Amino acid sequence: MAIKAEHVATSRAAEARRREQAQYWVYLDGEIKRYGDARLGIMTHALHYGTGVFEGLRGYWNPEHEQLFILKLREHYVRMQQSVKVIKLKIPISLDELCQVTIELVRRNGFRQDVYIRPLAFKSSEEIGVRLHNLKDSFAIYLTPYGDYVDVERGIRCMVSSWRRIDDTAAPPRAKITGIYVNSALAKTEALENGFDEAIMLTNDGHVCEGSAENLFIVRDGRVFTPPGTDNILEGITRLLLIELMRKELGLDVVERSIDRSELYVADEVFLCGTGAQVSPVVDVDRRVIGSGRPGPTVAGLQKIYFDIVRGRNERYRDWLTPVY
Numbered sequence: 001m002a003i004k005a006e007h008v009a010t011s012r013a014a015e016a017r018r019r020e021q022a023q024y025w026v027y028l029d030g031e032i033k034r035y036g037d038a039r040l041g042i043m044t045h046a047l048h049y050g051t052g053v054f055e056g057l058r059g060y061w062n063p064e065h066e067q068l069f070i071l072k073l074r075e076h077y078v079r080m081q082q083s084v085k086v087i088k089l090k091i092p093i094s095l096d097e098l099c100q101v102t103i104e105l106v107r108r109n110g111f112r113q114d115v116y117i118r119p120l121a122f123k124s125s126e127e128i129g130v131r132l133h134n135l136k137d138s139f140a141i142y143l144t145p146y147g148d149y150v151d152v153e154r155g156i157r158c159m160v161s162s163w164r165r166i167d168d169t170a171a172p173p174r175a176k177i178t179g180i181y182v183n184s185a186l187a188k189t190e191a192l193e194n195g196f197d198e199a200i201m202l203t204n205d206g207h208v209c210e211g212s213a214e215n216l217f218i219v220r221d222g223r224v225f226t227p228p229g230t231d232n233i234l235e236g237i238t239r240l241l242l243i244e245l246m247r248k249e250l251g252l253d254v255v256e257r258s259i260d261r262s263e264l265y266v267a268d269e270v271f272l273c274g275t276g277a278q279v280s281p282v283v284d285v286d287r288r289v290i291g292s293g294r295p296g297p298t299v300a301g302l303q304k305i306y307f308d309i310v311r312g313r314n315e316r317y318r319d320w321l322t323p324v325y
């Protein structure tokens, strides 16, 4: 069978990437080793039952200072400590040690570009049986160079997913549990396969919840609204810092309250946020143009402040950042 040149080029690129990745330094159960040497068995509990908890952090490279800044390092590990409690996982090192190990690992990799950091705590016993107790716990950190997760300039097009957000009474989205991300994956793939960029999920009772991996804000008549923590959102770290910035820097009234689906259509602005998505304007929901169809003034203003801060260009918010080098 003839193999297309395009396919050969893609698989060569994938192979080169795999080889490069194998050389990254990772942390696994107290040791720093090469990704290629950090092996797990196929019977690993978390792989079968979703019994893991993860975090996602960004490090932003500042070329003028030749510095890599990790955004809200401690806050991510505080949330992780809360998440692990929910599914009876134990991380064997303290909050200070988690921060220290992360800095050391980033340093060891020596990246001089933006990175994404992925801590993962998981049930690592290699045995059959769905439960949370009497299992071995493991802890790992992986990191990789990383750019934009979704478009942050042009604005993205979203659909309201036919998949509802999982409820706290079924599996709590407040905790960043690996298994729960099947819910997000169903919604995201449905959106992409239907020609949209991202999904917005509703709660079981029909209120707007969040994107597949982002929290959501709307702007109506100069006021900003975002779903409360009790509407099955992940209590995002970006969400919290944007609320602070909108209040302090833009003098806006930000209210946490449930949002109806139709409010998305009539809003002046809609935007998503998250460590991966950063601050991402939404210009269309369910084929209804939002505002002027271009990123609105609130989100544009917020993006400017946000990107200055995360790259270490705003001294007043330096304490949000941890320098690595």
Ligand SMILES: Cc1ncc(COP(=O)(O)O)c(C=O)c1O
Residues within 6 Å of the ligand: 056, 184, 210, 211, 212, 213, 214, 215, 233, 234, 235, 236, 237, 238, 239, 273, 274, 275, 276
């Ligand atoms: C479901 C979900 N909601 C919201 C967020 C945004 O959270 P954060 O700003 O802490 O990255 C994420 C990303 O981690 C997520 O996965």
